[in-house]
Amino acid sequence: MITRADFVKQLFWGQKLQPISEKATAFAPSNIALCKYWGKRDAELNLPITDSLSVSLGHWGAETTVQQSSVAQDIYWLNGEQVEETTEFYRRLHVFLDLLRPHPKFYFQIQSISNLPIAAGLASSAAGFAALCQALAKWFALDFSAQKLSLLARVGSGSACRSLWSGFVHWHAGSLPDGSDSFATPIALQWPQLRLGLLILSHHAKPISSRVAMQQTVQTSTLYASWPVKVRDDLSAILSALPEHDFPKMASHAESNALAMHATMHAAMPAIMYALPETVAAMHTVWALRKQGVPVYFTQDAGPNLKLLFEEHATKAVQAAFPELTAIVAPFAA
Numbered sequence: 207m208i209t210r211a212d213f214v215k216q217l218f219w220g221q222k223l224q225p226i227s228e229k230a231t232a233f234a235p236s237n238i239a240l241c242k243y244w245g246k247r248d249a250e251l252n253l254p255i256t257d258s259l260s261v262s263l264g265h266w267g268a269e270t271t272v273q274q275s276s277v278a279q280d281i282y283w284l285n286g287e288q289v290e291e292t293t294e295f296y297r298r299l300h301v302f303l304d305l306l307r308p309h310p311k312f313y314f315q316i317q318s319i320s321n322l323p324i325a326a327g328l329a330s331s332a333a334g335f336a337a338l339c340q341a342l343a344k345w346f347a348l349d350f351s352a353q354k355l356s357l358l359a360r361v362g363s364g365s366a367c368r369s370l371w372s373g374f375v376h377w378h379a380g381s382l383p384d385g386s387d388s389f390a391t392p393i394a395l396q397w398p399q400l401r402l403g404l405l406i407l408s409h410h411a412k413p414i415s416s417r418v419a420m421q422q423t424v425q426t427s428t429l430y431a432s433w434p435v436k437v438r439d440d441l442s443a444i445l446s447a448l449p450e451h452d453f454p455k456m457a458s459h460a461e462s463n464a465l466a467m468h469a470t471m472h473a474a475m476p477a478i479m480y481a482l483p484e485t486v487a488a489m490h491t492v493w494a495l496r497k498q499g500v501p502v503y504f505t506q507d508a509g510p511n512l513k514l515l516f517e518e519h520a521t522k523a524v525q526a527a528f529p530e531l532t533a534i535v536a537p538f539a540a
């Protein structure tokens with residue numbers, strides 16, 4: 207088995223880790239999976255068991271600036287607040303940056319600003335890690351293809367490998383043990399009418415991280431065996447719905463895929479349940495709306511909040527049923 211350090215060393219083969227300017231900045235969008243990534247075949251390299259497919263959230267995401275730290279320690283600022291060294295987030299960033307130091311006594315200062323509504327349940331590390339990788343590539347003037355950047359972002363945070371592009375993105379699970387074929391590629395299709403509504407149902411921190419929940423599900427859930435089959439079916443349906451803008455086909459598979467992912471967690475031991483009573487109530491409202499003829503669906507990630515899927519023409523009906531919608535994202539808006 208290849209280590210993360212060896213994998214990154216291979217990626218950087220022949221490239222110099224030397225800043226060419228004082229600092230560098232890059233932006234990357236957040237992404238929401240329509241067909242989810244749930245389960246790793248290699249936790250060290252963040253290699254998934256299945257493919258996944260996402261849509262990026264346009265101009266909603268993270269802007270990250272890298273520069274050299276003026277003190278003998280890494281410093282991270284997140285939305286204007288310094289990240290404490292004791293947090294899991296600090297540790298993850300630190301471990302990732304250890305792979306990229308020009309020399310062992312080189313320390314980074316990283317500033318990341320997310321323009322997503324605070325506590326949108328979308329403060330996922332994906333956009334932040336993707337923007338960090340792009341900023342580092344600029345700063346070190348790396349001769350890196352987008353594919354290589356996707357490989358690097360994946361090592362930082364799995365779903366970050368999908369945040370390097372706007373629009374629809376497909377993460378190929380790959381099959382090589384070193385993970386060199388596990389990267390994302392953009393899908394050259396637009397869907398200007400598509401909308402995602404961010405429905406914030408709880409501001410509390412999630413009880414269990416996606417990293418831990420994934421491992422627990424893979425290791426203990428007997429339903430997990432059905433997950434790769436479910437992904438294969440949903441992915442092929444979604445891929446065939448995209449060019450035709452077949453909304454009910456795409457969104458019904460996205461909703462079903464999210465529910466199936468959560469079902470694998472419910473069967474884990476101990477069980478993992480991200481839904482709150484409010485989450486389930488909102489699901490019923492979505493289903494009632496559909497019965498009334500409004501084409502709206504939902505997807506849910508590792509948290510209690512929902513993302514509603516609909517098209518522009520249904521906006522008014524969706525807003526009337528969910529006046530508390532925090533934001534409506536048009537992923538393909540200019």
Ligand code: PMV
Pocket residue numbers: 238239241242243244258330331332363364365366416417506507508
């Ligand atoms: O990349 P992570 O560790 O943040 O995991 C993401 C997991 C889900 O959001 C639940 C699914 C996905 O594909 O984004």
